[in-house]
Amino acid sequence: MKVLICASAAEVVARAAKTVVAKVRAKPDAVLGLATGATFEPVYEELVTAQRAGVISFAKATTFNLDEYVGLPTAHAQSYRSVMRRCLFDHVDIDPARAHLPDGMASDPDAEADRYDALIAAAGGIDLQLLGIGVNGHIGFNEPSSSLGSRTRTKDLAPPTIAANSRYFAPDENMPRQSITMGIATIMEAREVLLVATGAAKAAALRAAIEGPVSAFCPASALQFHPRATALCDEEAASGLALMDYYRGIDHGE
Ligand code: GLP
Numbered sequence: 001m002k003v004l005i006c007a008s009a010a011e012v013v014a015r016a017a018k019t020v021v022a023k024v025r026a027k028p029d030a031v032l033g034l035a036t037g038a039t040f041e042p043v044y045e046e047l048v049t050a051q052r053a054g055v056i057s058f059a060k061a062t063t064f065n066l067d068e069y070v071g072l073p074t075a076h077a078q079s080y081r082s083v084m085r086r087c088l089f090d091h092v093d094i095d096p097a098r099a100h101l102p103d104g105m106a107s108d109p110d111a112e113a114d115r116y117d118a119l120i121a122a123a124g125g126i127d128l129q130l131l132g133i134g135v136n137g138h139i140g141f142n143e144p145s146s147s148l149g150s151r152t153r154t155k156d157l158a159p160p161t162i163a164a165n166s167r168y169f170a171p172d173e174n175m176p177r178q179s180i181t182m183g184i185a186t187i188m189e190a191r192e193v194l195l196v197a198t199g200a201a202k203a204a205a206l207r208a209a210i211e212g213p214v215s216a217f218c219p220a221s222a223l224q225f226h227p228r229a230t231a232l233c234d235e236e237a238a239s240g241l242a243l244m245d246y247y248r249g250i251d252h253g254e
Contacts, residue, residue, distance in 0.1 A: 001210055001223060002230040003247040005238045009198040010042075012234050016130070016196050017046035019232075021056050023128045023192075029060040031120075033129030033187070034088075035140075036065065036080045039196050040132060044087040051092040058094035062123050064116075066131070066140035066187075068104040069176035070154060078168045078175075079104065102152065102180035113152040113180050120152075120186065129190035133197050136160040137205040137218035141181035148214075148222045150183030184222050192228040195220065197237040206233060207240035 006012045020043070023030050034040075050056050068080045076082060081101050089099050100119060106112035120126060131139050136158055142150065143158040157165075157177055169175040187193065197206045209220035210231055223229040238244060 001226070002250075003210060003238075003241070003243075004230060004232045004251050005241075005244065005247055006232070006234050009234045009236075012196060012198050012232055013042045013046060016040075016043045016194060016232055017050065019194055019230075020047060020128065020130070021050050024056045024058065024061055027127060028057065029062070030127045031062045031064065031123050031125065033126040033131075033182075033190055034063050034065045034084065035130045035132045035196075036067070036083050037132040039198055040130065041087050043130075043196070047088060048091040058092045061094060062098040063094065063100060064120055064123070064126060064182075065101040066129075067179050067181035068102040070104045070109055070178040070180055072104055072176045074103075074105060104176075104180055106180075109154045109178075109180055113154060116180070116182075117152040117186055120182075126190035127192065129187055129193045131187070131193060131195045131220070131223075133195060133202055133205050133209060133220050134161055135164060135201055135205055137208050137220050139184070139187060139195070139220045139223075141179035142184050142187075142219040144217050144219060146184060146216055146219050148216055148219075149185045152180065152182045152186050155179050155181050184219055188222060188226055193223060193226050193230070195223060195229065195231045197231065197233040199234070200236040200239060202233070202237040203240040206231065206237050207242075211242055 072079045074081050102116045103112050141155050166175050208218040214221045214224050
């Protein structure tokens with residue numbers, strides 16, 4: 001895995017946005033895999049700015065988000081569909097019909113998961129998949145012990161994820177406990193993967209993902225098998241890495 005360590009979270013955001021801009025400029029009909037989460041909100045802000053400035057267009061692009069809560073009405077402010085509309089879709093020239101998320105309100109979530117995998121395949125697969133990482137090492141909502149061969153499916157959320165995401169819901173609100181998430185094998189089929197992590201809270205998970213053994217205990221560690229995976233992080237998130245000097249030495253600013 002290529003590891004790029006930036007001096008600040010702002011630099012991480014700029015570099016992540018630059019990677020997406022370069023991809024869409026090189027391939028206007030690119031298929032992008034998108035992630036939700038606080039890490040990506042400023043990245044999407046930069047993409048909105050870039051599109052408004054005419055640097056890129058999403059008019060021919062297709063997107064697939066990693067995951068969605070099961071049982072949360074799409075119109076709810078915290079559904080990932082709503083979050084993506086607020087952060088990106090409503091502000092750029094993307095065709096809403098090509099901005100995909102799993103339907104968490106589907107009457108048959110398992111069938112919806114299969115449909116989603118098939119839709120990704122029919123679009124020709126994902127060119128660039130953006131990934132955040134959970135404090136427990138999850139990618140998408142693939143919680144620890146997820147099969148490394150998993151496809152898109154329903155998945156129960158783990159307690160650390162419920163604790164981390166409950167901040168988005170009112171205290172008297174029952175936050176969803178289940179998701180539909182791309183599987184790890186689905187994610188591994190993306191032609192290129194960019195894992196982004198900022199802040200000290202991600203340090204242990206990032207270390208396990210990059211330098212730990214490949215294990216379902218840390219789902220992000222599966223990326224060690226990906227031929228084109230990059231981890232982009234700030235100093236705080238990188239603080240647990242053993243080979244920091246080596247990573248710095250091989251970062252040529254590309
Ligand atoms: C969420 C999402 C992930 C996201 C992760 C980190 O639960 N399902 O796709 O990458 O947790 O989120 P954040 O960037 O807010 O730390």
